[in-house]
Amino acid sequence: MNWILENLDLIGTLALEHLRQSLWAIAAGFLISLPLGWAAWRYRSLRGLVVTGTGLLYTIPSLALLMILPVVTGMSAISEANLIVSLTVYALAIMVRCVVDGLDSVDPQTRSAATAMGYGPGRRFAAVELPLAGPVILAGLRVTAVSTISLATVGILVGVTNLGYLFTNGLQRRIIPEVLAGVLAVALIALLIDLLLVLAGRWLMPWTTARPQRARRARNSAPEAVGTR
């Protein structure tokens, strides 16, 4: 416990590094998965290839990916960019499938209704399909966020400093509280980001949290409903 209190500065600095690296990867994974997922959803022939292909990325061991990527991209293996790109690859593995599933979850009748109202394809995607796919995409994004934040610690093995440092350093020096502090900090960051995503989801998709019984109560016994407000 003493170790943690004495090293709050270090933990804080590492946590910020960690958060920054993770957020880049989560954001990149999310943004890239949207057009990829859309294409896989829209063009049947692409679907198997894209969904299975990105899904398979997850089977690559993370340490191996951190070593292979520099060969492909020409980046330095110990650079932060290398870690962020690797994490983005894993984020894509989860997110692309979620975007496809999300778009699949939109009721065809709703889609057809939007077309009949006079939405062109682009506007329909932005205003109808994407928002309605939102809950499924958000669920995927939450998994991605938590998994990215936890996976990022592997960066320390190729020399990218973040909360993973507390694991390697703590193990080498046999300071167990240091390792525990790392676990705790990663978990706290994951929970925090998850909470922020849930709140953002509620704010962006208010219809998902609007309760259905309000209408019924107000209709059946209007005076009572007025009284309770």
Place this chain on the structure above:
Amino acid sequence: MIEFDAVSKSYPGGTTAVSDFSLEVPAHRTTVFVGSSGCGKTTLLRMVNRMVDPSAGSIRIDGRDISAGSPVQLRRSIGYVMQNAGLLPHFTVAENIATVPRLKGTSRGKARQRAVELMTTVGLDSSLADRYPHQLSGGQQQRVGVARALAPEPNILLMDEPFGAVDPIVRTELQQELLRLQRELGKTIIFVTHDIDEAFLLGDQVVILSEQAQKLQVGTPSRIIESPANDFVSSFIGADRGQRALSIKQTPTGTVLVDSQGRTQGRLVDAPDLDRA
């Protein structure tokens, strides 16, 4: 006026939904397409706003071939009410009604104001404006569907079994509302249903369809009931049973009409002067 001119629709698989259909749909009147499911009536309706493009033939609105312009612009100029209302679940009631005006570039405030006005027109309390569709009953949703279709002030309303999914009491209510609205607004309505009673209640012109949208009979409700074109029509409209086969019975208190089961349905009185046939 909407004109169907030798319209056909067949699909690559070899099924034919509509085969050589021609019809004039008069302006400011309600035309009802009625037939059993799979007769192609919905396909006909969806051709008018180009949700389906005909394989052959053409459709003209006020003399202009609809295949000439952009389908998106065409759809924004035609009101469309579908079964289960087809509301956008992530839009509030007011936003749903304002959809097309917003697409056409009306400002948010103006579109909302108009939406709230329309809610009153279709008999919805304006306090529901900020509810989401799933917070409404089926009947209320359907009213929103009608309001949404009316929002861009279209000349044409297409209604695809709009009251098919609500309970009979609400359906009767909605049918009466539609009759009232139509008396006020005088739109050119094409209404699709499989319910012959609904067709006779709402239609100025009723088109009875069989497979591949073959017209069995076209006429006013009175005309069809008075002289069904053939035995099939006669049995489809139930001309020989229920409330359509009434006989006269003398009673001590006057002449009454009884149905085929012997139940009294009404009293025989002098005809009022409102025969619309």
